[in-house]
Amino acid sequence: MKRGEVYRVHKPGGDPREYRLFVVVSRQALIDSKFSSIVCAPVFSSGQGLTTQVAIGPEHGLKHPSWIMCDNLVSVRKSDLTRYVSLLPPPTLAEVNRALKMALDLA
Numbered sequence: 001m002k003r004g005e006v007y008r009v010h011k012p013g014g015d016p017r018e019y020r021l022f023v024v025v026s027r028q029a030l031i032d033s034k035f036s037s038i039v040c041a042p043v044f045s046s047g048q049g050l051t052t053q054v055a056i057g058p059e060h061g062l063k064h065p066s067w068i069m070c071d072n073l074v075s076v077r078k079s080d081l082t083r084y085v086s087l088l089p090p091p092t093l094a095e096v097n098r099a100l101k102m103a104l105d106l107a
Contacts (some may be wrong), residue, residue, distance in 0.1 A: 001081060004093040006043070006061065008083040009076065021085060022076055023068050025099070025100060031078075040076045041068050050102050052103040054095045061086030070099040 005024045015021045021043035025030065031038055047053040047067030057065040062085070088096065099105075 001038075001078065001102075002087065003028050003031060004088040004096070005081075006056075006085040006086055007040075009080050010083075012042075012076065012080065017055065019083075021066070022081070023063070023088065024081070025059070025070075025073065025096065027105075032065065036079070037075045037077045038081075039073050040081075041066055041070050041100075042072055049054060054099050054101050056092065060092065061089060068096060068099070070096065070103040073094065073103070083101040 003024050003026065007022050008019050009022055010019055022040035023043060024038060025041050026038040031066065043056070043066045045064065045066050047055065052071040054068040055065065056062060056068060074091060
C-alpha cells in the first residue's frame with residue numbers, strides 16, 4: 001500500500017453508498033507500520049472546485065469525473081482497503097498535497 005493509491009471500499013462506516021472511493025494520504029511510515037488504520041480522503045462525484053478539492057476522473061481509473069475532498073479526512077482500516085483502483089500520478093498527488101495544506105491551514 002502506498003500514499004496516493006485509490007481504493008474502492010464497501011459500505012464505509014455509515015456511508016449511504018454501497019461503495020466509496022478513498023485516496024490514501026497518510027505518510028508512508030504510518031502506512032508501513034503495524035497501526036490498523038490510516039488517513040484517507042474520500043472521493044465524491046460532485047465538487048465545488050474549492051482549493052481543498054482535487055478533480056480526478058477516467059484518466060485516474062475512475063468511471064466518471066470526481067473530486068478528492070481534502071476537507072473531509074477519515075480514518076480507514078487497512079483491512080478495508082483491498083479493492084485497488086489506481087495510483088495517482090505525481091502531478092495529481094502534488095495537487096492533493098496543496099489541497100491538504102489548505103485544508104489543514106499549514107504553511
